[in-house]
Amino acid sequence: MKTLAILVLCSLAVICLTSDASAGSQPASDNLAQEGLFVEREQASTVVRQKRAAGDLSLTQLESLREVCEANLACEDMMDTQGIIAAYTAYYGPIPY
Structure with a gap:
């Protein structure tokens, strides 16, 4: 049963990849080339x-x-004297957010 499901999914993937639907995505890439990066x-x-x-x-x-x-x-001792921002930055680097 699992083999049948895998074969069906693979055949659907092949049909999707070889269909003409991929030709519809070419104008989008042309627009990107015209706009520039x-x-x-x-x-x-x-x-x-x-x-x-x-x-x-x-x-x-x-x-x-x-x-x-x-x-x-x-870090906790430094936090008490110099504040949480200074202590965290000193021991763990820049604040992640």
Whole structure:
């Protein structure tokens, strides 16, 4: 029964790959070639996500950083004196969000 199902799926895949439906996707690639791969700086800056400043973190994000830092005694001590942002950055690198 499993062999029959595999044969049916393989035959459907071959039919889909060899059908004329793949010819319909060529105009989309032509549009991409006409538009080009480069965009203006202003347009790109609206699309690309900007890095957030440390002060923009939510309480949930700060709490998750605090939980990670509490597992390391040195990080926890630094967190108490210099703050969670400085301690996390010193021991674990840049903040992931």
